[in-house]
Amino acid sequence: MQKAAPYIALAALLAVAFLLKRVGELEDRLQALATGRPAVAMAATASPAPVEVAQNMGRIQAYANKMWSAGQAGNLPLVDFYRHEMKEEMEAVANGGVVDDGVPVSEHMKTYGIRAMEALKADLKANGLTDFNDQYAVLISTCNSCHVTCGHPELRMRVPSMGRYTDQEFAP
Numbered sequence: 376m377q378k379a380a381p382y383i384a385l386a387a388l389l390a391v392a393f394l395l396k397r398v399g400e401l402e403d404r405l406q407a408l409a410t411g412r413p414a415v416a417m418a419a420t421a422s423p424a425p426v427e428v429a430q431n432m433g434r435i436q437a438y439a440n441k442m443w444s445a446g447q448a449g450n451l452p453l454v455d456f457y458r459h460e461m462k463e464e465m466e467a468v469a470n471g472g473v474v475d476d477g478v479p480v481s482e483h484m485k486t487y488g489i490r491a492m493e494a495l496k497a498d499l500k501a502n503g504l505t506d507f508n509d510q511y512a513v514l515i516s517t518c519n520s521c522h523v524t525c526g527h528p529e530l531r532m533r534v535p536s537m538g539r540y541t542d543q544e545f546a547p
């Protein structure tokens with residue numbers, strides 16, 4: 376019986392390999408069937424909605440403005456909240472595979488935006504809000520660097536002179 380053990384194991388392995396191959400074949404056939412169906416039905420499952428960069432940017436701009444107000448009010452948790460929201464918007468762009476007129480927008484977002492948000496996260500953790508104004512200015516210049524790189528030098532962001540949301544409490 377002990378001598379038979381390796382053969383049993385081998386037989387089991389072969390059986391698994393056969394089953395895997397069979398599953399693969401069935402998958403191929405399913406795929407072939409699916410592609411025969413109208414394109415509309417496929418679109419619903421195939422790819423997520425395309426990323427509209429300008430819409431993400433509008434939200435990023437709003438969060439950046441609120442982050443500034445929170446920073447001026449000395450509200451670290453709220454600054455961190457908006458940092459997180461901005462990063463999510465940037466990730467949506469970074470992961471969207473966006474290439475616009477040959478400009479690899481998603482790739483630029485990884486280089487400029489995501490890195491800036493990671494640096495800000497580390498700084499907030501290490502220094503709190505002690506150098507918030509400097510950090511914020513660096514962030515805004517990163518926005519502008521990316522706009523230039525993406526062929527949009529006309530999109531010039533700047534540090535706000537006042538918060539534009541009077542309907543939200545920013546104080547801690």
Ligand code: HEC
Pocket residue numbers: 428429432433435436439480481483484487488489514515517518519521522525527530532
């Ligand atoms: C990928 C690099 C990149 C980074 C980083 C980036 N942007 Fe943009 N931004 C773009 C591109 C590309 C457009 C143009 C989108 C289009 O063509 O529809 C844009 C457009 C905009 C617009 C115009 C849309 C509107 O609603 O008016 C604003 C505002 C904006 N960005 C703000 C910001 C702010 C604020 C930051 C930094 C916190 C930032 N962006 C960081 C690439 C970037």
